[in-house]
Amino acid sequence: MTGNLFKEVEFYQVRKATEIACGDAFLSHRDRENGRVVSVLSDGLGSGVKANILASMTAKMALKFAESELDMIRSAEIMMDALPVCAVRKIGYATFTVVDCRDNRTIRIVEQGNPGYIYIRDGQVLDLPFSEVSGRHGDYRKLRITECEPQPEDRVLFFTDGVTEAGMGSFGYKLGWRRAGVVEFVRRVLLENPTISARGITRKIVNEALLKEPGGRAGDDTTCAALYLRKPRRTLVLSGPPFAAGRDHEFAQLIETFDGRKIICGGTSSGIIARELGRTLHTPLLRGRSTLPPVSQMDGVDLVTEGILTLTEAHRLLESRTVPTETNAATQLVELLRESDVIELVVGTRINEAHQDPSLPVDLEIRRNLLKRMKQVLEQDYLKEVNIRYI
Amino acid sequence: MNTSVTVEICTGTTCFVMGAGHLLNLSEELPARLKDRVDLRGAHCLGVCNDPQNGKPPFARVDQKLLSDVSIESIIAACDRALADREGGAHAI
Numbered sequence: 001m002t003g004n005l006f007k008e009v010e011f012y013q014v015r016k017a018t019e020i021a022c023g024d025a026f027l028s029h030r031d032r033e034n035g036r037v038v039s040v041l042s043d044g045l046g047s048g049v050k051a052n053i054l055a056s057m058t059a060k061m062a063l064k065f066a067e068s069e070l071d072m073i074r075s076a077e078i079m080m081d082a083l084p085v086c087a088v089r090k091i092g093y094a095t096f097t098v099v100d101c102r103d104n105r106t107i108r109i110v111e112q113g114n115p116g117y118i119y120i121r122d123g124q125v126l127d128l129p130f131s132e133v134s135g136r137h138g139d140y141r142k143l144r145i146t147e148c149e150p151q152p153e154d155r156v157l158f159f160t161d162g163v164t165e166a167g168m169g170s171f172g173y174k175l176g177w178r179r180a181g182v183v184e185f186v187r188r189v190l191l192e193n194p195t196i197s198a199r200g201i202t203r204k205i206v207n208e209a210l211l212k213e214p215g216g217r218a219g220d221d222t223t224c225a226a227l228y229l230r231k232p233r234r235t236l237v238l239s240g241p242p243f244a245a246g247r248d249h250e251f252a253q254l255i256e257t258f259d260g261r262k263i264i265c266g267g268t269s270s271g272i273i274a275r276e277l278g279r280t281l282h283t284p285l286l287r288g289r290s291t292l293p294p295v296s297q298m299d300g301v302d303l304v305t306e307g308i309l310t311l312t313e314a315h316r317l318l319e320s321r322t323v324p325t326e327t328n329a330a331t332q333l334v335e336l337l338r339e340s341d342v343i344e345l346v347v348g349t350r351i352n353e354a355h356q357d358p359s360l361p362v363d364l365e366i367r368r369n370l371l372k373r374m375k376q377v378l379e380q381d382y383l384k385e386v387n388i389r390y391i
Numbered sequence: 392m393n394t395s396v397t398v399e400i401c402t403g404t405t406c407f408v409m410g411a412g413h414l415l416n417l418s419e420e421l422p423a424r425l426k427d428r429v430d431l432r433g434a435h436c437l438g439v440c441n442d443p444q445n446g447k448p449p450f451a452r453v454d455q456k457l458l459s460d461v462s463i464e465s466i467i468a469a470c471d472r473a474l475a476d477r478e479g480g481a482h483a484i
Contacts (some may be wrong), residue, residue, distance in 0.1 A: 267403035267436020283402060283435040285415060293402040293412070296435050306436070308404050354405045354440035354448065362408050 005152055006102050006232035006341040007037045008197040008316040009383055011225035012206045016047045016162075017217035023051025024160045024223035025059040029067060030383045034103060037383070038066045041225050042096040043114060043160040051221070058083055058094035066098050072110050073133050076143050080112070097158045099227050107156065107227075115179050116144075117158040121151060123190045125183050155198070155228045157186065162222030163205060167212025177212050197233075197339055198226035232385070234260030235340035239307055240348030240367045241268045242391045251391055252276035254346060255301060262300070263336060266307035266367075267293075269348055274298060292328045303336055305329040308355065308364050316372065318377045343378060345369050345388040395430045396473045397465060399452040403436030410462075411474035414449060420463050429470055 007030070015022035023046060028039040042058040044051030058079065065075030083093040095113025102108070109117055119126045130146040163182060167173035173181075185208055189201060196204075205224040210216050236258040242251045252273040255262050263272045274281045281304065283296040292313060293306035306329065313330035314337070316322070324331040337343060346367055355364040371388060378384040400406075400414045418431050439445040439457065446459025453469040461469075 062478065268438055271436060271438055281435045283433045285433040287432060290415075293404070293407045294415075294433050294479075306402065306404055306407065309407060352405070352441050360405070360408055364404060364408070 004232070005229045006037070006385070008144055008198040008228040008230060008341055009037055009039050009225070010197070010202050010228075010273050011023070011041070011223060012199070012202040013221065013223035014162075014206055014210060014218045016043070016219065016221050017168070019048040019221075021049045021052040022221050022223075022292050023047045024162070025052070025055035026219040026223060026225050027059040027063045028383060029063055031067075036100070036102045037227070038063055038100055038101075039099045039225060039227060040066070041114065041160065041223060042087070042098060043092050043162075043221065043223075044326050047221060054083065054094045058096050062096050062098050066110075071147070072100075072108070072129055073143060076110060076112065076133075078379055080141055095160075099156050099158060099225075101150065101227060101229070104229075105149060107150050107154075109144075109156065109158075111144040111146075111158075112141060115159060115161055115164045117146075117156055118179075118183055118186060119146075119148070120155040120157070120186065120190065123187070123194060126188070130383055150229050153228075153230060155201070155226060157182075157201065157205070157224065158206065159224040160221060162218060162220040163209045163224055164224065165220060166209035166218075167214075168219070170212065170214060182209075195230070195243045198228040199338060201228075201366050202226050218336060219287060227321050230341070232341040233266075233339065234258075234342045234344070235263060235336060236260060236344045237263045237265060237337075238269055238344065238346050238348070239265040239311065241266070241272055241350040242348045243350050245350075247391055249276050251346070251348065258342070258344075260342075261302045261336060261340065263303045263305075263333065265305050265311055265333065266348075268350075268352065269307070270296060270298065270301075273301075290326075290328055292330055295329045295332060303329075303332055305333060308367060308370065311367075311370050311374065312365060315374050315377060318374075318381065337378060338382060340384065342385045343387070345371050345375060345386060347388060347390050349390050394474075394477075395428050396454050396470050397430045397432065397452075398459075398470065399432045399434035399437075401437040401448075401450045401452075402433045403431075403438070403440065405440040406436075409448040411449040411451075414451065414461065414463065414466065417463060417466060420467075422467065425467065425470055428474060454474075 009028045012028040023044045025042045030037045038061040040059045041062040043053040044055030096115045098110040100108045128146050133143045165176035168176035202224040310329045314333045317334050375386040375388050378386045440448045451458050451461045454473045
């Protein structure tokens with residue numbers, strides 16, 4: 001029974017070191033109505049901008065076809081028509097892997113040209129039966145189709161050849177890292193950390209691939225994606241004092257009763273919670289200059305930050321997918337949110353009048369609007385399940 | 392006699408945008424006479440900015456006394472006063 005499983009989908013990529021655009025494309029879509037998640041990874045021929053366009057087109061087409069109820073084989077044929085074999089090199093313009101997880105009962109994997117996926121159950125790699133279908137063109141391209149019934153904690157890892165060919169030609173890896181090398185590495189990672197997130201494992205794989213490359217510089221676009229079916233990791237974010245002061249206690253009790261990670265974003269709100277629950281708040285002094293107020297500590301709460309400035313910065317990091325160079329309150333918040341599957345935002349709507357003072361040197365956003373946008377980016381760009389309520 | 396004075400800088404949103412971030416580097420700006428005599432701490436939001444009667448942000452507390460619209464200079468002056476008061480008190484005994 002996989003009814004309440006969360007399907008975590010993540011990818012991590014590093015582009016070929018000499019290029020300005022990545023020639024691998026990853027797209028994913030979660031249907032909120034039926035819980036179906038379709039992910040596509042495509043590797044465009046060559047590298048740079050041309051490859052990026054080919055891969056993006058292929059990924060988008062594959063995603064649209066997979067979402068439509070059109071037969072996958074027929075869809076794949078249409079795609080192969082649209083992206084013909086290169087006249088010079090006699091190879092396909094773009095490869096793809098589609099991982100389609102429906103209603104928790106089936107996973108269907110359709111592959112054309114990418115290295116074979118890795119299916120993991122109980123820390124072991126499963127070799128699943130598959131069927132092969134040739135396109136009508138009679139060229140070398142074949143679709144490999146696998147269907148299986150997933151179980152809780154199953155993972156599917158899929159990647160472009162940048163991963164399997166990492167280090168190719170070097171002394172230690174004459175033929176590259178190869179799929180067998182990736183399998184070996186994944187086994188080790190899972191032994192150390194059996195519940196590693198999809199996000200965590202994709203990073204580890206890509207970084208390990210880079211280690212094989214001369215000077216750690218990617219010789220090809222290197223992308224790894226993962227689907228992980230797991231019990232949802234739930235996170236509660238409390239931000240802002242309740243509109244009616246009479247509800248302070250109810251607000252604070254949410255911290256006591258919630259089963260999952262807990263975050264408070266807001267000076268006044270954390271003050272209220274500390275008072276209502278009789279806990280102490282520690283604010284260590286920050287060394288060096290920071291663009292954000294420091295993180296505080298409270299027993300039983302995973303992260304306590306200032307409100308608007310930290311949330312604004314966290315939203316910016318999430319939206320731009322910026323890889324932060326320093327650690328601050330916003331990067332810690334982003335980290336926790338990205339490691340969550342289900343996020344409950346509880347927004348207190350009392351306005352701090354001091355924030356509306358026109359003489360402040362920066363615009364302070366209205367919390368309610370900011371958190372609405374946060375919900376949007378977490379849902380659309382990170383496929384999280386986000387619930388928001390106001391108090 | 393306690394020879395060090397406690398300075399708490401509010402790190403709430405309003406204070407931070409009004410310059411509290413800069414004030415957290417106070418220890419680097421302290422004159423020699425105050426070095427080792429000031430116990431500097433970041434404070435969680437003091438919750439005073441929303442009442443205009445408390446004055447303007449940024450806020451700090453020097454030996455528990457609330458100060459508004461603080462700067463490095465005004466905190467240093469307040470530390471000097473606090474220490475002078477104590478020493479004055481000690482002499483009187």
